[in-house]
Amino acid sequence: MGQLAFDNERYIREQTAEILERVERFGNKLYLEFGGKLLWDYHAARVLPGYDPNVKMRLLQQLKDKADLLLCIYAGDIERKKIRADFGITYDSDALKLIDDLRDWGIDVIGVVITRFEGQAAAVVFKNKLERRNIRVYTHRYTNGYPTDVEMIVSQEGYGANEYIETKKPLVIVTGPGPGSGKLATSLSQLYHEHRRGVKAGYAKFETFPVWNMPIKHPVNVAYEAATADIRDFNIIDPFHLEAYNQKAVNYNRDVEVFPVLKRILEKITGGESFYKSPTDMGVNRVGFAIIDDKATAEASIQEIIRRYFRYRCEYAMGFTDKGTVQRVDLFIKDFQLKPEHRPVVLPARQAALDAQEQGKGSEGIYCGAAISLKDGTIVTGNNSPLMHAASSVIIHAIKHLAGIPKMIKLLPPHVTDAVCRLKTEIMNEKNISLDLEESLIALSISASTNSAAQLAMEKLKELQGCEAHLTHMPTPGDEAGLRRLGVNLTSDPSFATRNLFIS
Secondary structure, three states: OOOOEHHHHHHHHHHHHHHHHHHHHOOOOOEEEEOOOOOOOHHHHOOOOOOOOOOOHHHHHHHHHHHEEEEEEHHHHHHHEEEEEOOEEHHHHHHHHHHHHHHHHHOOEEEEEOOOOOHHHHHHHHHHHOOOOOOOOEEOOOOOOOOOOOOOOOOOOOHOOOOOOOOOEEEEEEEEOOOOOOOHHHHHHHHHHHHHHHOOEEEEOOOOOOOOOOOOOHHHHHHHHHOOOOOOEEEEOOOOHHHHHOOEEEHHHHHHHHHHHHHHHHHHOOOOOOOOOOHHHHHHHOOHHHHOHHHHHHHHHHHHHHHHHHHHHHHHHOOOOOHHHHHHHHHHHHOOOOOOOHOOOOHHOOOOHHHHHHOOOOOOOOOEEEEOOOOOEEEEEEOOOOOOOOOHHHHHHHHHHHHOOOOOOOOOOOOOHHHHHHHHHOOOOOOOOOHHHHHHHHHHHHHHOOHHHHHHHHHHHHHHHEEEEEEEEOOHHHHHHHEEEEOOEEEEEEOOOOOOOOOO
């Protein structure tokens, strides 16, 4: 097991106190822009060993009697079907999933705000879908005059053109899937309406990264830059904070760039001097104070930078991102004098592919290798064959190792695999009989009903959560979905596992 580097309980205590103090400071009405992932924050869990991916939800549970929650989603993201990579689902699907997850935690969303709405067809369908399930939906259009004409922005033609959203509790959490969802504009629009009604509400921002009280070149902050390389975010020293307090604080470019305009907007809305002297002042982030092992955090963040290196190279190969994004992460790798091979599972996976080639065990003349590092540091490998994909092979080998099952014992007997292969070829009319990971796990579950060894091995699947894996070829949808559901942190080389252009 890796060294724990984060104290979740301390984080919840300090973060709760900071938020409640800010609510009180603004007369018990605060709009809190909630950046990052509210649930399943796997990036934070990877760079902060011991971080609970749902710790922010645990925080909200403590505040739920004092908080309403608004969910924002940008209409353009719905229209172009933008994907949330860690779940492999579109942003609108992620919004639906988030509503369900929040309900499971006992928290209701009082409304969904579709921002920069211009009647996009997909956004209209999304709106209809929600409203027919009795979820209140608001549509906000692009703010007239933004970002330079403050007089227009803070007027009935600007923020005033948006419908006011009735809230009852002193804290209003404004969140949404991904950056650019319109959380800031929604918060300021609400602030405008509140002040016109005589409510002296305030605004604050909750972002996990970058960590403002850690060095700008600390790996945890560079890992954030790597994670947002595709949208060109970068960290800088907050010049406004340095001038006001003679104290260095790390923020990111978009917050610093927008601060002068945001400060003027807040002053126009409130009719007085802004409470904030810097974008860092706006934040309520206490994550840096809960890090208890800086060395372990740095090491984990270095590994995350390498993961992003592989991910963006694969996205470039698939046409999802541009060369500039790949080159930006290349620079981070060079800054830390790293090589991709510093990820421990990379070389074993590549060796497994070479072994498959030597043994002639590939499928369609392509030889794929895979490696997974177990919690005790043991690295298990696998490769593809006419029977199964490399991802399937490495997972089967891993759970056999964890269960102490000898190599010669077969977990997937021929009568089971033959039945699945016949289904694929004779019924589903597929060309390739090789089993992907999802198919292999189904076959394993069938075998477990009559095979005690398979049952024992299947019980070990949960122990793979959080393990690191690498494939020498980009995973097929069935491999990627299977590894994601097992909670395995996957990287792959930017090579295709088949010569076919359509993979599904």
